[in-house]
Amino acid sequence: MEQMSLMEADSTTIENEEKSSVPEEKLNFPFNVSHENLQYYMNFIHNSKNTQKENQLVFWMQRIGLLPKVKLCQKCNPQQKMECRKARVIDRWQWWCAKCEARAPVRDGSFFARISCSLIDALKLILAWCEDADCNIVASQLGVKLRVASMIYDRLDELAVELHTRIKLGSAEGLMLVTMYPDCLYRQSPDTTDQPHKHRILMMADTTNIPTNYWLHVIKTGCEKLSNDDNEIKEEVSSILSSVYGCGLLLVEDCVPFTEHHEQLRLISMNSVADHACSDMKRFIYEDFWRQATILCSASRDYCASKDYSSIKDCTRAVQRYLHVAAYRFRHPRNFYEQTLQAVAQKYNITMTDAV
Ligand SMILES: [Zn+2]
Structure with a gap:
């Protein structure tokens, strides 16, 4: 896993087939996972092992809106629809333009863009965030760089703050x-x-x-x-x-x-x-x-x-973010992993054409 986490997700580095399969022991998470969240996560494990093209992780993620389903070539004019082709890259698939042969990562335009770890590790880190697990511990246990894990946590924190602060409290009849x-x-x-x-x-x-x-x-x-x-x-x-x-x-x-x-x-x-x-x-x-x-x-x-913030202003800002995220998490006592992934898909405006 270590080698894989060092690979740039968008690179064309040759992938090791064995390393991208997920061993069973990986289900022993270094944090507590609720039953519902685990059930939902199992879909990914199942799909990451599947050998049939339409059932593979990338396509499954496209179906639930976590990755874009279509991509237009940025180099061709008029714009050309790109094709998703098997490739020797970490995600196993990439976009390919039949006209100009340009390539692009399947993660372009998604939450996962420029996150240098495998998709399955990214999905595990999202699960860890949902369970409020310590980022440092999870990163080291999964063999993912702390910088990469923190990037995922940051993106999710930002999303949670955005969604949490969007709601208004209060109603005419409530207390x-x-x-x-x-x-x-x-x-x-x-x-x-x-x-x-x-x-x-x-x-x-x-x-x-x-x-x-x-x-x-x-x-x-x-x-x-x-x-x-x-x-x-x-x-x-x-x-x-x-x-x-x-x-x-x-x-x-x-x-x-x-x-x-x-x-x-x-x-x-x-x-x-x-x-x-x-x-x-x-x-x-x-x-x-x-x-x-x-x-x-x-x-x-x-x-x-x-934390050791240099100014009280920075500290206030960080504590505010922490509390917004905590209150947002508290509002979602059930199926939080599934809801978070749906929020991720909506945030990146990827249309969900099929239900899970
Ligand atoms: Zn092209």
Whole structure:
């Protein structure tokens, strides 16, 4: 595998037939894989071994939209449709123009373009990302260069952020909650931990969805404990609430600095509601709904501590990305691998002509 991972995917290096078949032990992933994700992945293994042309991995990936099905020759004018031909390259197939004999990798125009590892390793790395497995560990276990594995993780992170930030929270009839991390942890007792929290995170939840839709926003305004009366932080919170929630009634905890004027939103104090609520309701709005979000925020704190950013701005940006990806992953508790591959296909605008 090592030799293969060093080969440029687009090169015409002679391929070793044996090396591209996938040995059974490769199914022992160095990370936990959910049953559904494993089932879906098995399709690739099956197809990577198939000897019939139409069943081979490349064609199967074309069918589910992960690789383009047609390609026009860039050198010929008028444009000429290229043909997919067997070739001694890592992907076993490449595009070929019958008129000018130009060649092009089957990965052109796809997520997999310029990723220097075999397609099956790339699919494994996507699975690893879906399972939130450590990129360093997975790369070394699969014998893929860390640079290559990181590129795949980066592309998926970007896609997740794009998809996650596209949705709006809120509805006319649902219950929306807003609080601030870590402030909400210290309702009863003050923060006495040795390591102060570097970031404050505005936690927003739409309880109409199962699992709860979260939006976790890392506060950019002054990271040291700023007074909630500060106008700058109030403005930041207000503008985020307006952009994240389309409409609705928001219960806002008192630790959140906010201005009450919003065009589409009605903000009311969570504490004033809680004063009249039963104990179940209190537990619900103060604890139950925040359990997962609090776990993600606390994981982001570890993430932040493990990195060494030169500026607080870079750190804020990285933690924000981490939290968007984590919240996106949390919204997809089932069949995440399949959904991720569909998102990849859609992102690259490759039409899915056949269902899987
Ligand atoms: Zn041509």
